[in-house]
Amino acid sequence: MDNSQKYFEISSEAVSFQLQTVDLFLRFSVFATSLAALLVMGISKETVLTETTELKFFPALIYFEVALCVAGFYAIITLIISFKASGKASPSKFLLCIFAVFDALMIVIVGSATGASAAFGYVGLNGNAEMGWMKMCDVYNEFCRHIAAATAVSLADCIILVMLVFSSAYSLYRLSSPAGGRISNRG
Template sequence: MGILGSDVSNLQKMDFYIRLFVVPFNIACIWIALTAKQDNPTYGNLEFKDFIGLKYMVFISAICGGYALFAAVSSWLRCLLTKAWLFFITDQVLAYLMMSSMAAQGEFMYLAYNGDRVVSWSQACDSYGEFCSRVKLALSLHVIAVCCFLVLAVISAYRVFRKFDLPFDPPSSKDAEQ
């Protein structure tokens, strides 16, 4: 591979490409969510700024997209590539933040499509179908980005913990028989 050099392992190549792969999904998710709006003559105007869960998803997507781009570029620099703990911790934290934003947005979409009869919330997507479709598309792109970050979290964990030996020797077959 010309960009990273010839002595780069397949795992490092996969890590680099996944980090680059996730950036357009985050950008598209942000753009679609920011431009989601619909005017309903009966109920009024509905926009991105009206929903805290949507803002949270956009905020987390922006952070994760920027970090993924930074981490992909920093893979060219050998001094940062040796800081496996830094990537491990950051990948873990961002994967969890993306999961929480995905869950919050998923709950919003569930309530928007189904409502909640116990507390007398009606289905909003009956009145705001275009808005709901755009938010659903943004959530779908966010889910793809979350899956990529989960894979990156596993890769970074493997890269950190492969350097350590097992805390004990596994029992041999003779020990297991006794």
């Protein structure tokens, strides 16, 4: 090996530590964004004249909150497990596989809830004349802004979960390949 290759070679342990650090950061980010969206939804109550609107009146928004609670709880559990596993040189293939599968499941749960919330927001903003649903965001402006903000934060949550799946898949690839994930230029 010549000197030029030594400068570009990174030890497998250093890459493993970097991947574990990224994993911990992303898992904390899932928790933080889930909590932020829940807090925004939690304060979304508005009274106009004599009518009050709250989350309990809209099943799609209840589903949205429950899905965010599940994602937040999942993030806490996996953050603790990932933190305990970060002391090892490299995490086990089984743990990475479990994380990848359940991270993908969380994408489905949070993504569907985000879609339900966005659909509710769209109907609230534009109404649906065929179904006889009136626009409600003209009347409950603050409530609709809270839903929009929580939906945007939840979309960020989905993106972070996709990054977690990619991180787990790449870590599995590194552990599975004989060269430790490095591309060999030997012919």
